[in-house]
Every structure is written in C-alpha cells, then in structure tokens.
Amino acid sequence: MSSSPVKVAVTGAAGQIGYSLLFRIASGAVYGPDTPVQLQLLEITPALKALEGVVMELDDCAFPTLAGVEIGDDAEKIFDGVNLALLVGARPRGPGMERGDLLEANGAIFTAQGKALNKVAADDVRIGVTGNPANTNALIAQRNAPDIPADRFSALTRLDHNRAISQLAARTGSSVTEIAHMTIWGNHSATQYPDLFHATVGGRNAAEVVDDQAWIENDFVPTVAKRGAAIIEARGSSSAASAASATIDAARDWLHGSAADDWVSMAVQSDGSYGIPEGLIYSFPVTTSGGDWSIVQGLDIDEFSRGRMDATAAELIEERDAVQALGLI
Numbered sequence: 001m002s003s004s005p006v007k008v009a010v011t012g013a014a015g016q017i018g019y020s021l022l023f024r025i026a027s028g029a030v031y032g033p034d035t036p037v038q039l040q041l042l043e044i045t046p047a048l049k050a051l052e053g054v055v056m057e058l059d060d061c062a063f064p065t066l067a068g069v070e071i072g073d074d075a076e077k078i079f080d081g082v083n084l085a086l087l088v089g090a091r092p093r094g095p096g097m098e099r100g101d102l103l104e105a106n107g108a109i110f111t112a113q114g115k116a117l118n119k120v121a122a123d124d125v126r127i128g129v130t131g132n133p134a135n136t137n138a139l140i141a142q143r144n145a146p147d148i149p150a151d152r153f154s155a156l157t158r159l160d161h162n163r164a165i166s167q168l169a170a171r172t173g174s175s176v177t178e179i180a181h182m183t184i185w186g187n188h189s190a191t192q193y194p195d196l197f198h199a200t201v202g203g204r205n206a207a208e209v210v211d212d213q214a215w216i217e218n219d220f221v222p223t224v225a226k227r228g229a230a231i232i233e234a235r236g237s238s239s240a241a242s243a244a245s246a247t248i249d250a251a252r253d254w255l256h257g258s259a260a261d262d263w264v265s266m267a268v269q270s271d272g273s274y275g276i277p278e279g280l281i282y283s284f285p286v287t288t289s290g291g292d293w294s295i296v297q298g299l300d301i302d303e304f305s306r307g308r309m310d311a312t313a314a315e316l317i318e319e320r321d322a323v324q325a326l327g328l329i
C-alpha cells in the first residue's frame with residue numbers, strides 16, 4: 001500500500017447517499033485496494049451528531065484502505081488539500097418551494113463551496129457534483145472557483161447512463177455487459193435525452209436491434225428520464241444506493257480511465273461540440289484517461305435526436321440565466 005493517502009471530500013455526508021457512498025470509498029471502490037484514503041466530510045452543524053454516528057460505523061468496518069476521517073461544518077477546513085471532492089449535499093425542494101427558490105438556496109451552498117475549493121483544494125482536484133440541480137450547481141461552483149481549471153468540474157449523469165443500460169438490456173434480453181456506447185445528453189432532469197442511436201448491443205446498433213421507434217420515444221426515453229420520480233413514488237424517498245454507486249462509477253472512470261472500446265456520460269463544460277452553447281455544463285459522451293475527459297466527436301445526429309438535445313440545452317440555458325440573474329455566477 002502506498003504511504004500517503006488521497007484526500008476525498010464528501011459533502012452532505014450524513015445524508016442518504018452519503019450512507020452508501022462513504023463505505024464504498026473507504027473500502028477502495030474509487031482508488032483500489034492499494035491506495036489509502038482520508039475522508040474529509042462536510043455537513044451542516046445540526047447534522048454533525050448524526051455524522052459522528054456514521055464515522056463510528058466506518059471505524060467499526062476496520063477498512064484496510066481507510067487512513068482517517070475528519071468531519072466538520074467549515075468548508076475551508078474540510079476541503080483543505082482535497083484531491084477529489086464529491087458535492088452531494090444540497091437543499092431538497094420543500095413544500096411550496098418554486099424552482100427559483102431551489103436554485104437560490106442551492107446557489108448559496110455552491111457559491112460558498114466553489115470559493116472554498118478555489119482557496120484550499122489540492123492542485124490536482126477533481127470535483128463531481130451529485131446534489132441537484134446537479135448541472136447548474138456544478139456551473140455555480142465552477143464559476144466561483146476561477147483558479148481551478150474549468151474542466152475539473154463535472155455533474156453526475158452516470159446514474160441516468162446506468163439506468164439506460166439496464167432498460168436496454170431488459171428490452172433486448174441481453175446482459176448489461178453486452179451494451180456499450182450509451183449516451184445521456186443534457187441535463188440531469190426530465191428533459192435529458194438518453195440516446196439509443198449510437199448505443200450498441202453485442203456490437204450491433206441498439207436502435208436497429210430494438211427496431212421500434214415508438215418504444216424508444218414513448219417508453220425508453222421517459223422511463224429513463226423519469227426514473228428518479230418513479231423511485232420516489234415507490235420507495236418514499238429518492239434514489240440513494242444507486243446514486244452513490246453511480247457517483248463511484250463516475251469518479252473511478254474519470255480518474256482511472258473509461259474502457260478502451262466504450263465511452264461514458266458525464267456532464268461537463270461544453271466547448272460548442274454538437275452545437276451546444278459553450279460553457280453550459282451539459283452531459284456528453286466522453287472518454288476519460290488519467291483524470292482528463294474528452295467529448296466523443298463525429299457522431300451523426302438525426303432530426304429526432306437534435307430536437308431532444310436542443311430541448312435539454314434550452315432548459316440548462318434557462319437555469320443558467322436564472323442563477324446569473326441572482327448574481328450567483
């Protein structure tokens with residue numbers, strides 16, 4: 001085992017996702033069995049007692065890869081020297097709250113955390129945003145951290161990507177390992193566009209294998225895009241273990257590279273690829289290597305896909321304009 005631990009910050013660590021996420025990071029799911037991890041856990045003051053309980057449980061696992069745990073409510077202390085920051089904590093929508101209120105409440109959190117990361121994170125920091133609205137929260141944090149390269153910020157659409165793989169596998173009677181080149185375009189919201197026209201099943205084009213445009217439009221796309229709401233309906237609370245698992249998948253692949261013959265979906269800063277306005281945090285097909293990502297180029301976009309990709313971009317533009325009007329970016 002190497003001697004100096006990597007420092008991983010998790011915010012909202014006492015929440016539902018945190019309860020799955022911390023144990024997997026601590027047991028080596030992101031960095032492997034040979035790299036010790038120091039967890040730096042941020043919570044709001046009233047949640048620190050509950051977080052102490054979670055830390056007691058982490059201790060009780062005696063994970064060989066867990067080098068230490070620090071908890072606190074001060075972002076500048078918790079983010080000090082972190083190599084990876086997973087921003088999970090966010091303000092959920094409460095009764096009577098409008099979208100604008102949610103953006104404002106989360107804006108306060110992500111401006112402060114962006115500024116703190118800018119000040120104290122390690123030079124090689126990578127920042128993954130899971131807390132909703134994830135794309136716009138990532139944009140706010142990024143714009144408040146001008147000294148951190150913009151490509152170090154990403155929002156989570158890997159859960160949507162995994163959901164899309166699972167739905168396609170079920171429909172085609174294949175195993176998830178036979179599915180490749182899945183893409184989620186756009187926002188982590190109901191406007192996202194899960195794309196079967198470039199995905200493959202056993203090496204064959206997925207849309208051709210399915211051969212049912214009505215199923216794609218009326219079943220597959222809405223099932224994936226509204227899966228979060230279906231889980232809330234069934235479970236009484238939002239997805240947590242699957243969200244934690246996707247957060248791990250995204251961080252691991254970002255840092256250690258995507259499979260040679262595949263790509264992953266990540267919401268990253270648009271460079272104008274596929275006509276998506278520059279600067280939006282938009283989910284694209286990307287390949288990753290050594291902590292860098294690059295948008296897959298040259299995919300043919302048909303009229304149906306174009307419409308969906310533009311619609312989800314339009315929603316992100318609206319969110320960006322709203323947080324701009326609030327002075328958050």
Ligand SMILES: NC(=O)C1=CN([C@@H]2O[C@H](COP(=O)(O)OP(=O)(O)OC[C@H]3O[C@@H](n4cnc5c(N)ncnc54)[C@H](O)[C@@H]3O)[C@@H](O)[C@H]2O)C=CC1
Binds near residue numbers: 090131160188238
């Ligand atoms: N991008 C994605 O695919 C998904 C995103 N989510 C989002 O992830 C977020 C977290 O979900 P859960 O863990 O289920 O929520 P939760 O409500 O169980 O936990 C959130 C935690 O964040 C903490 N928190 C609030 N403000 C904070 C701040 N300023 N600093 C640090 N911690 C703070 C809260 O005290 C709470 O413990 C939500 O916004 C949820 O909508 C959930 C599922 C999937």
Ligand SMILES: O=C([O-])CC(=O)C(=O)O
Binds near residue numbers: 228229238239
């Ligand atoms: O829908 C929600 O509130 C949680 C979420 O982001 C998801 O499960 O995709």
